[in-house]
Amino acid sequence: MAFRSVFDGGALRTELENAGISPHFVPLIWKYVVHNPGCDLGDVPSLPSAAYPLLRSKFRPLTSSLSSSLDSKDNLTTKLLIRLQNGNSVEAVIMRYDTRLGKYDGKPRPGGPRSTLCISSQVGCKMSCKFCATGTMGFKNNLSAGEIVEQLVHASRITHIRNVVFMGMGEPLNNYAALVEAIQIMTGLPFQLSPKRITVSTVGIIHAINKLPDDLPNVNLAVSLHAPDQDIRCHIMPAAKAFPLGKLMDSLHSYQKNTQQKIFIEYIMLDGVNDQEQQAHQLGKLLEELHVVVNLIPFNPVGSSSCFRTSSEQNVKKFQSILRGVYNIRSTIRQEMGQDISGACGQLVVNLSKERSAGRASLLTDIEDLHI
Structure with missing residues (x-):
């Protein structure tokens, strides 16, 4: 018999109410x-x-277990391998920062040490982005709200988590109901995370983006754009065929009008594919009427068979200077973390066949971290 996670809030409340017990006991x-x-x-x-x-008969405190944790050499990143009740595994990544070491608009930033948790929403992914190792797994299954929240529980035993980014394995908006329930749990008792410190990343699931302002107010939206025109997007992100760039931009304009929140744009820099000056101008014109922050992401190798190369530092900086200087668009270059443990953007994947034969997951990895 499969038990539900006690953090599957909807199921827990329903069972308690059916037994005549107040759901106020849930927190x-x-x-x-x-x-x-x-x-x-x-x-x-x-x-x-x-x-x-x-x-006791229907729930378990945790339905998942922490199989392993791997620290980067600089101790700033910890990758967690979490085994689910069904035998599959997902990865989550803890990233540690000290905001006092950076600057914002040329001024010292307030705050101090903090930890961000990058969370998975699915086992595998349907999107098949060619630059992302998770896409090589194919899609296995959605996580329940409880399985999503349990990643936060496991990570919280290692360090205090202040920020959460849904940039791990899977497309969060393809698991919409569980995503919404999990975030509602995280922002309530006992976790009490601020919605402004939670970011949901998507390749651009338009109908779900349209629902976010009502269902998850004040939560940050990050869009994995990765190209300024539909042809390049479809080449490197096959799922983009279902979400035309023009309609996606219309949904982002509507989202921003409804929320008055800035939108984070994720843009992976692929040498000779999307990193030329022409594409920087295309991107600037596409985004200049929106309030956005463009996060330029150095490409992380996802195996020897990858057909992509990392953009040169010169091209990345030139690309950024065009966005800033010509279009007045705020842009950052992502600080890569966890590459030595395959915990960086685009590297997250669990090799399930080796996991079954060896008794543990073989980690190739990827996960994005967004500076918020």
Whole structure:
């Protein structure tokens, strides 16, 4: 029998209500499990007596387990391999920053050490982006809201998590209901993450973007654009055929009008593909009427068979200077983290066949981190 995660909030509330138990006990249950992840649900204090047999028969404190954690040499990145109840695995990545070491608009930034967790929403991915290792897995299954939240629970045992980015394995907006439920749990008790410190990344699922302002207000949106025209997008991102660039831009204009929030644009720099001056001007014209931050991402190798090369530092800087100088678009060049543990952008993938034969996952990896 497969048990539900106690962090599958909708299922837990429904079961409690059907038993005549107030759902107000849910945050209490979650708080106890977060502080006692190895507990028996019968140990949760101060619940109605009828709650205990119900919890034990249908739920588990955690349905996933932390198979391994791997630290980068600089100790700024930790990659977590998390084994799910169905035998599949996903990866999550902890990235550590000290905001005082950087500058914003030429001024010292406030704050101090903080940790960002990059979370997976699916096992594998349907999008098949040619520059991303996760796409080589194909699509296995969606994660439940509880399985998404459990990644935060596992990471929180290692360090305090302040920011969450949905930039791990999978396309978050293709698992929309679970994504919304998971974020609602993360922003409530006991986690109480600020919605402004949560970012959802998408390749551009238009109908889901249109729903975000109502379902997840104040959560940040990041769009993996990666090219300034439809032909190049379709070449490197086959799923873009279903989401024409013109219609995607219309949805982003509508999103920004409704939310008044800036949009993060993810742009991976591929040598000779999308990194030329002409494309910088195309991108600038495409985005100049939006309030955006363009995050230029150095391409990370995803195996010897990759047909792409990393753009030269000179091309990246020239590209950035055009966006800034000609179009007054704020642009950053991503600080790459975790390459030595395959935890950088585009590298996340779990080799499931080797996992089954060796008893653990063989990590090739990728995950994006966004500076917020």
